[in-house]
Amino acid sequence: VAAGPALTDVGARSVAFYGPNQPGIARPELPQAYGWVGAFDLVATADRAALGVLLKAWTTGAAELMAGHPLGGADDTVVTGLGPAALTVTVGFGPSLFGRAGLPPAARPEALAPLPGRWDPLRSDGDLGLVIAADDAVVVAHAVRVLTRLAAGTAVPRWQLSGFNSARGSGTEGATPRNLMGQVDGTKNPRATDPDFAAAVFARDPGWLAGGSYLVVRRIRMLLDEWDRVPVADQERVIGRRKDSGAPLSGGSERTPANFGAAGPSGGLLIPADAHIRRAAAAFNEGAMMLRRGFSYVDGSASGLLFLAWQADPRRGFLPVQRSLATVDALNRFIRHEASALFAMPGGAAPGGYIGQSLVEGP
Numbered sequence: 373v374a375a376g377p378a379l380t381d382v383g384a385r386s387v388a389f390y391g392p393n394q395p396g397i398a399r400p401e402l403p404q405a406y407g408w409v410g411a412f413d414l415v416a417t418a419d420r421a422a423l424g425v426l427l428k429a430w431t432t433g434a435a436e437l438m439a440g441h442p443l444g445g446a447d448d449t450v451v452t453g454l455g456p457a458a459l460t461v462t463v464g465f466g467p468s469l470f471g472r473a474g475l476p477p478a479a480r481p482e483a484l485a486p487l488p489g490r491w492d493p494l495r496s497d498g499d500l501g502l503v504i505a506a507d508d509a510v511v512v513a514h515a516v517r518v519l520t521r522l523a524a525g526t527a528v529p530r531w532q533l534s535g536f537n538s539a540r541g542s543g544t545e546g547a548t549p550r551n552l553m554g555q556v557d558g559t560k561n562p563r564a565t566d567p568d569f570a571a572a573v574f575a576r577d578p579g580w581l582a583g584g585s586y587l588v589v590r591r592i593r594m595l596l597d598e599w600d601r602v603p604v605a606d607q608e609r610v611i612g613r614r615k616d617s618g619a620p621l622s623g624g625s626e627r628t629p630a631n632f633g634a635a636g637p638s639g640g641l642l643i644p645a646d647a648h649i650r651r652a653a654a655a656f657n658e659g660a661m662m663l664r665r666g667f668s669y670v671d672g673s674a675s676g677l678l679f680l681a682w683q684a685d686p687r688r689g690f691l692p693v694q695r696s697l698a699t700v701d702a703l704n705r706f707i708r709h710e711a712s713a714l715f716a717m718p719g720g721a722a723p724g725g726y727i728g729q730s731l732v733e734g735p
């Protein structure tokens with residue numbers, strides 16, 4: 373058995389909080405092994421000052437916890453002996469925040485419009501969104517608890533979803549992860565080294581969203597009993613990639629660009645017309661790009677994907693792709709979108725400032 377990193381190495385990794393972008397979006401330490409996404413609603417009496425106090429408390433709390441410093445609460449012992457384990461906390465605003473807490477409805481960017489569809493309200497939307505992730509599940513649970521406590525009196529939890537990825541060190545370093553359908557998932561993501569990475573992921577909106585990003589959250593159930601009955605060759609045609617290597621069915625290896633025009637000896641398309649990667653590809657969706665960084669979930673007998681997609685503008689990222697997939701996608705037989713949310717995640721904070729400051733206080 374090859375030696376993996378010592379547990380202390382996993383715990384010792386920390387991600388810097390302050391900077392132009394919130395670090396939970398695109399830092400190379402991501403994705404971590406455990407993720408939690410939750411939404412909060414402001415209480416009816418919360419005004420702009422109260423919102424500012426909450427965002428300051430979340431900013432300080434996030435910076436301290438990410439540095440591995442407990443906040444001096446009764447629950448500090450939960451993480452005694454543990455490092456920050458690459459903890460990141462990312463804060464955002466839902467469409468419904470605008471018009472509340474004295475924020476004018478007109479301050480809401482056009483791109484922050486409620487996503488189409490009818491969703492279970494108990495698991496969707498919300499005024500404030502938080503994404504908390506780390507390589508240790510106890511570290512995540514503690515940060516969730518601390519940040520929820522800091523919101524008391526101003527915002528109440530609306531819903532929360534948790535998920536996981538493979539643990540750091542349990543597989544080949546740098547390999548694309550697999551989802552619970554057994555597919556290599558994340559191959560065709562924009563990469564930090566791509567020249568158009570920032571343009572794809574970070575919002576170009578002026579003002580309070582500068583350096584920010586839009587996050588689409590979907591709880592997508594996988595119908596695994598249905599899926600498991602399908603022969604592997606057919607499963608591969610559903611996605612358009614090989615299940616073992618993740619290579620496109622047009623040939624090559626995982627990173628070989630898909631050749632959507634390639635045909636087999638009988639003249640049929642090697643990547644079928646309804647294959648997921650064809651229907652989702654930027655080339656067929658007016659260049660739509662997004663950074664998909666989700667987590668798997670298991671919730672009783674239900675399993676699936678806690679889909680998280682970051683982009684500069686959902687109207688040029690998630691929305692056109694989802695419209696295409698909703699129309700035709702061989703994967704639809706095997707998945708159900710169950711809950712949905714959209715948040716605008718503002719830019720990062722400088723020391724002494726706080727996340728969302730220029731929205732709350734004005735430029």
Ligand code: HEM
Pocket residue numbers: 551553555556557558559560561590592593594611613630648649650652653654664676677679690693694697707
């Ligand atoms: C449970 C649901 C889903 C599963 C299991 C799934 C799985 C996959 C897999 C295995 C790939 C190929 C490898 C890769 O490039 O990552 C892929 C590609 C992709 N998926 Fe999904 N996906 C799901 C939902 C979605 C949704 C909701 C969207 C966006 C609306 C989406 C957008 C994409 C995009 C943009 C690609 C890259 C296409 C390309 O250019 O090759 N996927 N997905």
